[in-house]
Amino acid sequence: MQCHNMTEKIDINKDAKKIVLVGNPNVGKSVFFNALTGAYVDVSNFPGTTVDISSGRYKDMVVMDTPGVYGVSSFNDEERVARDVILYADIILNVVDTLHLERDLFLTQQIIDMGKPVIVALNMMDEVKKNGLEIDIDKLSQELGVPVIPTVAVKGEGIEKVKEALAHCARPGNRLPIVEENLQTVRHMVDEDSEALLVLEEDENVIARHHISGIKGLREQIYQARRTRVDEIVKKVMRQTNRGASFSVKLGRWMLSPLTGIPILIVVLWLVYEFIGVFVAQTVVEWTEGLIMGEYYYNFIMDLLEPILGTESFLAQLLIGEFGILTMTPVYVFGLLLPLVVGFYFVLSIMEDSGYLPRVAVLTDRSLNSLGLNGRAIIPIILGFGCVTMATITTRILGSRRERFIATMLLGLAIPCSAQLGVIAGLLGPLGIQMTALYVLVIVIVFALAGTLLNRVVPGKSTDLIIDLPLLRLPRIGNVLKKTYVKSKAFITEAGPLFLLGAVIISVLQYTGILDVIANGFAPITEGFLKLPRETAVAFIMGIIRRDFGAAGLNDMVSQGLLNPSQVLVALIAITLFVPCIAAVMVIFKERTWKEALLIWLGSFAISFLTAGIVAQIIV
């Protein structure tokens, strides 16, 4: 971290006061942000992270949003970014979820301990009554020492009061005695009170920035005191008037219990399949890839460039050839991938905002444990059925390098992406239920075996699940759309160039004839071991470029009558387990070390041919 005052990166008047929005995940911060700033919002990415920060204006002040965090420190990217914005804030608007006071006030008290002027927006007050709770707001304000304003942000209630209060009423609150007593011992080493607190709390980044050494930190003592204080406040201000579990509490429990949770999960996955696998992958893609990109755009580019470039030259191949960077790449990325990725992120955002996703993580934790993962890994696995490239990037959320390696390997190996899934389903359909079941069985066995084995041999320790289960809520469509947009955009900017580079490599291989050499080199394995016709190797090679190309290549061979049903099955198994597409391979190399990536790549080659070969020896 070169420049530690990150807020300077956003183009603002240096004298303008900075209002910073702070809160736990999913408490409704963005509603406040939008209400304060209106339409003129600037989204900037923090260097070295995937975290975006929105900033805008309210009157003559700058308003900055931060990622939802449980506390200010350096546990992950979100926290580091939030910390650097919060440290140099002038006024803090802390949004608190009233139903989760025990959790949220921990962050509130920490900000108060920093000495920042704070306004607390006590959000989701409408749910308080529903859940049989009563809150003494004046008492809470008195205990914290800062103004507390009840709000129902989604309905606009209380927002005007918050706006008024921001201008005049924000003030520093009651610090913990332990902070008050010790702050001065480190205050002279740093520029701000807020930094002094984090030095006391042993934040390694802040300590390193100020070249401080030999400080005896008090993190444990302060956290303990803060926890005790918060629980004490909650006890004083909150009263439960009835104990009737609401429907959402019951539903939440049903989602966790395997007996009811697994059927619920199956129904949800079926709905997701209907939406993405049928609606997006077929109806929408037919339109985006088939018509807009595949016809209008493709014809436009060809009409424009073909007269100039011809079709034979290397440049023509590179730009507008079969794998051209102006033809195949944009058609693939925008026509096929983008709709699927948007669809997947849309579904994932709904699952996340409604509170369902953490419950799925809990439900699947036990099974994933035996693969060396914890429940959190269900997120990249679900995403993998959309796009393995996207899922591989998402493995960043996993807690250890070991888990990231295992998850990446399993994704590359045994999860067919949606681009491929459609063609595979089309080929399996006519083969009947038995062959389909055999296919699914083989893939599931490989997935489970590979995971179990990796769990045995990969050194290190996986992290355990510890996850907050928010109350179930109806997600807000605005939030869902914003998340979908931000994540999809991040994916396209990150993976787009890799697809481009992949296309260039393949064009070069094809033009120089190396592609044929590789295909021929595969022939002995294809013919001898897999008992497939020679041409299947070409389909396999195509599968490296785009996974669905490989499957589509098989489709052609079937329609020419070159493969019998058993051979189709063998080829499908090989192509599913086979390395992911070239973009996914590049992401794997980018995310993992060279050694690990090579292992994943060559490993999936070997396993795919071995498995397909064994099946071939038995059934063909």
Next chain:
Amino acid sequence: MRLDQINKGQRFLIVSIPDKQISTQAIRLGIYEGAKLACVYKLPAGPVVIQNGMQEIAIGRGLARKIEIEPLDKGDAGQCSAII
């Protein structure tokens, strides 16, 4: 006694959380040495779900095995001390 041995509906006191990295994260969710919590649900061989007020937190079985607890009587400080 360890957290994985708790019964559903049982209240308990957290005696110790051995892992420093985990304990600093857990304390924010209301899980810390000395906290009085309740187990609201246990998945078969899976995570233990505990409650602190309205807040529910799921803890993987492996981690639960490491957390030392002491069961509390039902009568101790009412059913839900965090709220009342």
